[in-house]
Amino acid sequence: MQDLIAARFQEGLAHHQADRFAEAQAAYGEVLTANPGHAEAWRLMSLLAEQFGRSDLARDWADKARALEPGEVHHLFGEGVALQQLGRFAEAETRYRRVLALAPEALEANNNLGLVLGRQGRNAEALAFFQRAIELSPGSPVFHNNLGIALTDLDRHAEAEACYRTATTLDPTHVGARHNLGKSLHALGRLEEAGQALQEALRLRQDDPRILNDMGVLLNQLGRVADAEMVYRTGLSLAPEDASLHYNLGLVLLKVGQYREGWAQYHWRWKTEDRPDNRVFIQPEWDGSPLPGGKLLITAEQGLGDILQFCRLAPLAAARLAPDARLILEAHKPLISLLRDQWPGIEVVGYGDPLPDFDAHLPLLSLGGVLEQDDQTIDGAPYLRPDPDRAAAWAERLAPLEGLKVGLVWSGGRRPWQPRVDAVDKRRSVRLAQLAPLASVPGVSFVSLQKDEPGLEARDPPPGMVLHDFTSDLTDFVETAALVANLDLVISVDTAVAHLAGAIGTPVWMLNRFDTCWRWELEREDTPWYAGLRQFRQPTAGDWPPVVEAMTTALAERTQD
Structure with missing residues (x-):
């Protein structure tokens, strides 16, 4: 029964995080029917009521949570945890700071405040709270690992390495610390050591796609391209929708000349967390069809060299369009004066400038796949004319x-x-x-x-x-x-x-x-x-x-x- 309650609570939390509030409320309601003493479910129901504008219900349900966990510190900490789980980090920060004002030595509040500050990109501020947690509990591998993560995000990899090593000494089975140690060693250029750390992390958890992804990146850098491909494919067998694994597999396949699959995998870059551009268009992506009477926008991405390399494909794309269709090429502004008069009939616009109306779009480097470019079809002849x-x-x-x-x-x-x-x-x-x-x-x-x-x-x-x-x-x-x-x-x-x-x-x-x-x-x-x-x-x-x-x-x- 407890397992079913826990599972239903997690379902409710997932709905809540995705702003599916009605589904979340139903799930929490089932949890509370089965276990009226579930304080965290009452807290989350209170937060839902706030979002629905029902302050009366919010107060009642918050009071129920408070009654189940008496004491201001416990209640505030519980609210902080609930808000943190929902990704409402600024609000969680407020709760944790109020906890620490009342109880400065509250161990988990120090740690959690560091975590929510990190999620807001404030890693320099987070350090002090992780360090305080370590002072209060020096034997906790979790706190040393969290301090290492904050240092890593600040590019202080040597200090982060020391934290991860402490964490793995305290708990040799701490997978996250071993994984993070591998990433820090990689960033420090100590590639063989990084491989050993990642291999140890995989020994502990061989089905973790994140570790497999980082191992693949390392193997690729070491020149072990076939091994990297195998690792990425193993990761995708475990996590078929993992965008980073798809993207990195694409890089390897293109490197070895497997263009057809490589282009398809490379297009997944637009679904990764650090995708090249955060813009979202309501117009569809171009599939290579004629687009009669329409306007096709080819968007700029990545660096100047990428634009210079792939702009050659703009005339090929234009040739695929219907006679009354138009192609608009977006480029980084330092290149506008060079590219503007290169191809009659192609309009060149600057990245960051207001875009003209268009009916379909495609990122510039994705033209390689749509136009089926490979070793046999890429034209290496000069294609830009100096003034x-x-x-x-x-x-x-x-x-x-x-x-x-x-x-x-x-x-x-x-x-x-x-x-x-x-x-x-x-x-x-x-x-x-x-x-x-x-x-x-x-x-x-x-x-x-x-x-x-x-x-x-x-x-x-x-x-x-x-x-x-x-x-x-x-x-x-x-x-x-x-x-x-x-x-x-x-x-x-x-x-x-x-x-x-x-x-x-x-x-x-x-x-x-x-x-x-x-x-x-x-x-x-x-x-x-x-x-x-x-x-x-x-x-x-x-x-x-x-x-x-x-x-x-x-x-x-x-x-x-």
Whole structure:
């Protein structure tokens, strides 16, 4: 009987959390019929009455809960728990603070206040309450784990690691702490140790799709792509609707050239918790049909390089439409001036600007699947045209440079507000000093194409490297494209300028990290995306010297051609 009551209570809570109030009230009512002493059900019924505007019932039912758990502290704590379960974290915070004003050493109230502050993104404030809970109960692995989670969310991974290790020492079977330890070690770049921690978590709970997902991400970064695929598929057998598992499987499948299934899985990115865009449209997603008389909006997503790579598909999409249909391409604003006049009949609008009316939409990178792009159909020929007048002006400016004109880009765009993206940027980027061996090749004039803070390194280039820096004049991508069009070669890390060079037909040599992005596939020097792009891959994670050495040799050969 107690199991049935507990199950029905959880059903009521789930309905309540989903704003299905009538169903929630029915479930709580059944619980209270079977067990009139269920204080938490009375509390939740009181909260429902508040939402229905029945303050009289709310007071009566709150009084019943209070009578079952006498004492202001117990009642306030119970209300806090109920509100926390419903996701009403600000209200729960108020209750827990009132508890602590009356009883500062209330152990669970300190811990729970830390939790609800964390759910509101206030992890720095949460630390003090987790630390207080640990002071009151230093032997609790749960409190050490919660402190670690708050530190992790603040990117303080070394401190978080210590918390998780304490938690696992106190309770070797604490799955969450072992899982979190693996994630912190991964963030710290200690990949083998991270794998051991995640493997131990899976030994304790082999059917947890979240652990399987994180293990797959780690295996992919280690280059064990087949193992990562197997882990993701195992996770999906347990949680078929898990968007992160689908999305990460898509990344692996695209990386190994399995485009058909890869595109379908990759589209799940729009259902993940950290999806690329939070916008929701009432119009349907485009399925590739003609759309007679309608307007198709292709929406911008992800970074500048993604837009530059996939905008080539806009004319193909337009060709699928009926003659009287129109295509609208949304792009990030730095690219608007470059893209606006590239394709007659395609309207280009800026991301963040008011959108024109449209009848169907599709995210730009999902065009790959709708248009059935793969190694055989991707057209690697140049598809963007530099402005002829600006290109002529740059040709005149660069004419005095002797020998081979080579552009350099050594760093991607930094995004500290997106920790996962920023971590990838650190793995793909180098310092200008690491490119010093290139300066040993005679007959080359180097041109900096590096913008933003990393571009300041151009003021102090490596010994022997003469680096011409025109970046203060690169006010938009029209100027950058015009300059790049006059170079003989671009040497770049995996960032937007590499895509720009490939798109306009300037040869580009790309320094590629060991855990390569899916779009560059595996074990190949070329790419179907750009006919003029050559990849120079790290042999092991973080190992750039062999890449630069190979580039230096290739550059010397190029100058002798």
